[in-house]
Amino acid sequence: MFVYICHPIRGNKRKNIEKIISIVRKINLTMPSVIPLTNYIADCMALDDDAEEERLKGLYNDRKLLESGIVDELWVFGDRISEGMQLEIETAKKMGIPVRYLGEEWEKNLERFSKNYQEKLCL
Numbered sequence: 581m582f583v584y585i586c587h588p589i590r591g592n593k594r595k596n597i598e599k600i601i602s603i604v605r606k607i608n609l610t611m612p613s614v615i616p617l618t619n620y621i622a623d624c625m626a627l628d629d630d631a632e633e634e635r636l637k638g639l640y641n642d643r644k645l646l647e648s649g650i651v652d653e654l655w656v657f658g659d660r661i662s663e664g665m666q667l668e669i670e671t672a673k674k675m676g677i678p679v680r681y682l683g684e685e686w687e688k689n690l691e692r693f694s695k696n697y698q699e700k701l702c703l
Contacts, residue, residue, distance in 0.1 A: 583607070584617045584646060584654045586669065588662040589624055597621060603657055606690060619645055639664055646671045653677060659684045
């Protein structure tokens with residue numbers, strides 16, 4: 581299952597990317613059937629988020645991935661919904677992609693999700 585990881589980047593970019601990497605690691609180690617998608621991390625490294633045209637290109641890339649038909653679910657992490665996240669959530673809903681909110685207590689919530697998905701997939 582392909583899961584788009586929705587998390588804030590702006591603000592403390594380095595800290596937020598570290599959090600996303602931690603989330604992806606936890607998913608990879610506890611949910612073998614889930615493939616986390618975080619293409620925006622590469623865009624954050626390659627594009628200047630403070631240059632409007634480059635930021636818009638990154639948001640475009642995110643939207644196109646969500647519209648591609650490959651994403652099975654979008655999981656929302658973090659303590660706030662940023663402008664970019666809101667666009668991702670709206671796109672997912674428009675595409676009929678289920679949106680799951682894991683929030684600030686993502687580790688506890690992810691543990692519960694992990695058990696549910698393992699039971700569903702008979703792992």
